[in-house]
Amino acid sequence: MTSISSDLPRTAVRRPSQFPLGKILALVFLLALMVVMLFPFAIVIINAFKTPVEYANSGPLSLPGGLYTQGIVDFWNRVDFTNKLYNSTVIAVSVAVMGIVLSLLNAFALGVGRVRGRVAFLVFFLMANTLPQEALAYPLYYFAKYFGIYNNRISVILVMTVIQSAFGTYLLTSVLTTFPREILEAALIDGCNKVQLLFRIVAPISMPTLQVLFVFFFIWTWNEFFLPMILLVSTSNQTVPLAIAVLQGQFNMDATTSSASALLGLLPCIVFFLLFQRTLTRGVTAGSIK
Template identity: 65%
Template sequence: MTSLSLRREEARRARRARGHVTGPGPGRWAVLAALVVLAVVMLLPFAIVTLNALKSPAEYSSNGPLSLPRGFYLDGLVEFWNRVDFGRKLLNSFVISASVAVLAVVLSVLNAYALGVGRVRGRLWILVVFLMANTLPQEALAYPLYYLSKATGLYDTRLAVIIIFTVVQSAFGTYLLSAVLGEFPREIIEAAAMDGAGRWRVLWRIVVPISRPTLSVMMIFFFIWTWNEFFLPLIFLISNDNQTVPVSLGVLQGDKMMDATLSSASALLGIVPAVAFFLIFQRTLTRGVTVGAVK
């Protein structure tokens, strides 16, 4: 045997001696097969919606929802886009979701910094209040928020929805970040204080940069959660110019009108922006989940 073959054989024996598996075993293949099946089950509804969005109503009626389209019928997408002014709905959803994501993260950082690092009095009871706020259903908030927005003149404005969801999302963000910042290394903060750094400088120059992976994950989830909200925007945004994408999807449903291909086209247009946003920030999300907030 040549020297190269000897080295390969020795390396192979060393891996076996340490208990390494040279190839995928039955357990790994079973896990891989289960993940493939799960992925197919999750992607199947999206595939059916895409197929039906590209069919004509006559083709849908004759061949059913599971048949492949004979061509690319784009009239349903164009009709829905023009009927609900979908471009404006996209802009409204983006402005509201982006504003809520940024403001909720900032508010969560300020609250969690006081609770987790500052250790204010009554910290436990304050966290209980935030936890209870996360458990309240939106139906319980609709009545008081409606009259409050009416009294302040914010009803049927995007600002009202931004304020409401900023508070709602920051309640969860505060509860999560308080636990994270509660384990923040005190030595780093004490060293910064000895160097003359104040509380604000410690927050923005030390705590926020170290916690950036967690903050990035929170911002992505806040954006997607706000984008998919339907109940409260349906109540607070009654003007066509202020409505969001999920609300615009509801205009196609009624007792006397049900167009399957048009509904599929609307669902496809509503899904694509959120999926695109997720794919763009997928690496940030993965890095935030795996790295964690504090090392």
């Protein structure tokens, strides 16, 4: 009697390759892209800890013989970097928090409240995102002068809050438009008013999106150069990017000190991004999970 199981090894399904060629090529491409993107950062780090003599003799691509930190110390003392770091942090955090609050209020009215003409409002906010900042320089200058907030951090905070909230309103409105109406109706039946509905129902459920906006608003505001250059003229109110540009124009800095200034300008933003990396990942992937 012939066993049926004896034929199973002959008809076994061939297992797919563990590392198919397509995945290998995609991995190689992503690794090459990562190297290209990180190469400028590596050059900045290498030259920031290199002496001017080493840079002159060996060029920018050579490794430093040791950790030369005098360039970082010189730049820190020249621009009073502690003060610039404080200014940038106050402005970036204030804009991120106020921008989220303003975006949430606008999006709640447009996405949940369904006010009349909400499409026109969304088009307005979309056009505000595409408007170049150079077109705002003249009116914003006289706006700050008229209200007596020129050369004050509050001027940059107010202007950047409005600019960032234009993008935040457009994004949050598209999210809140698809908010489950059953949850809203159940909350209203249970006695929630509009304020409780916003802060107890809508805001907690939308928290991943709000966290993503916080990260984006902070980084965008930290790297902003044009508006602080117009509205902040005294050195005591300057931000980190503005201080770096002004110092390079006032002093003949060597390449190592310039690299040190670039490193100090990028490092706080990179640290902030790494601290909130998981928050950003959860916020981006939250929309795919129900």
